Amino acid sequence: MPTPPPCASNARRVDELDTPTVLIDLDRVEANIAAAQAYADQHGLALRPHVKTHKLPVLAHRQLAAGAVGITAQKVGEAMVMAHAGVEDVLLSYPIVGAAKVEPLARLARATTRLAVMLDNRTALEHVVRAAAEAGRAIEVLIEFESGNRRTGVMEPVQARALAQAVDATEGVRLRGLGTHPLGSSAADFVRETRALLAQDGLEATVFSGGGTPRMWHAHESEGLSELRAGTYVYHDRATVGAGAAGLEDCALHVLATVVSAPERDRAVIDAGSKTLTSDRIDPAFGAGFGAVLEYPGALVTSLSEEHGVLDLSTCEGRPRVGERVRILPNHACPVTNLDDHVVAHRGGRIEWIAPVWARGATR
Numbered sequence: 001m002p003t004p005p006p007c008a009s010n011a012r013r014v015d016e017l018d019t020p021t022v023l024i025d026l027d028r029v030e031a032n033i034a035a036a037q038a039y040a041d042q043h044g045l046a047l048r049p050h051v052k053t054h055k056l057p058v059l060a061h062r063q064l065a066a067g068a069v070g071i072t073a074q075k076v077g078e079a080m081v082m083a084h085a086g087v088e089d090v091l092l093s094y095p096i097v098g099a100a101k102v103e104p105l106a107r108l109a110r111a112t113t114r115l116a117v118m119l120d121n122r123t124a125l126e127h128v129v130r131a132a133a134e135a136g137r138a139i140e141v142l143i144e145f146e147s148g149n150r151r152t153g154v155m156e157p158v159q160a161r162a163l164a165q166a167v168d169a170t171e172g173v174r175l176r177g178l179g180t181h182p183l184g185s186s187a188a189d190f191v192r193e194t195r196a197l198l199a200q201d202g203l204e205a206t207v208f209s210g211g212g213t214p215r216m217w218h219a220h221e222s223e224g225l226s227e228l229r230a231g232t233y234v235y236h237d238r239a240t241v242g243a244g245a246a247g248l249e250d251c252a253l254h255v256l257a258t259v260v261s262a263p264e265r266d267r268a269v270i271d272a273g274s275k276t277l278t279s280d281r282i283d284p285a286f287g288a289g290f291g292a293v294l295e296y297p298g299a300l301v302t303s304l305s306e307e308h309g310v311l312d313l314s315t316c317e318g319r320p321r322v323g324e325r326v327r328i329l330p331n332h333a334c335p336v337t338n339l340d341d342h343v344v345a346h347r348g349g350r351i352e353w354i355a356p357v358w359a360r361g362a363t364r
């Protein structure tokens, strides 16, 4: 594992911490892990949590101990951190494209006992095949298809069939199944049609893997789904609350910030800007601005510069004073954890541990 950066603080309680700092409420994290696993068990789904949300081996191990079948990661570097920490079963849900990725992917294949890659094109397949040859290990493949996100994913079942045939014809790779993100309403039809085509070739896509916290509690309605890849559920955020997947009381990640200026009656400024909260916006139906202020429900983080978050207090009953600390529920938890060296884990304000965010910055 990489050497941890110097520890952020010797504080025992969160009110003693310097700000801005990222807090995670362990009671809520544990409840979220248990709820997702109970849901997956109830519906016979394999849960494969996406670690891009927490980037922490300690939480990946908790998810596995609760019953997850393995983890999902986007990038090889992110997965490598987990593999070094003893995680054995990894799905990369991102197309691994680039000759420079072959050797790291081969190393990851050697560091895990089971590795799969989700992809939608032959260039990615070629690189996976080279990595498998270099590692002397089989790598499994999920063919990614489009079901509403219009990001990656083949558009038609015939394209999925052609890629499946290419996988089947190539040594070193094995067809595991089909995957999509998020789990759009067309996904089940796509899988049914593709499976029918594959059957004509004597091929089988055993796993049907779908992702996304916003609609995770409806995943079982997608006929044939066998694996749920959800990430944000471990912390939840303003977006997943807005989508109805969680309540404010389920949110485990908050940014603790200090009011550093209050130049006008309706304006205050906190020490968390885009370098802490990110500039991610959410569906306007879910809320405006860059985060909700827990202590002042009417306040909005309306604009950000790198280290400043400007609060609009015009629809707020109270007025935070300079020096006061507030907790912000960010729009999107995953990129927030990527921005700070540490997270502070607490129960009821008492700090249990402060950990380096091991896989932060692992963008390759």
Ligand SMILES: Cc1ncc(COP(=O)(O)O)c(C=O)c1O
Pocket: 050, 053, 072, 093, 094, 180, 181, 210, 211, 212, 213, 214, 229, 230, 231, 232, 233
């Ligand atoms: C391919 C893929 N699978 C699963 C997920 C998990 O989604 P969520 O964080 O909404 O649970 C993501 C999120 O970006 C993703 O890109």
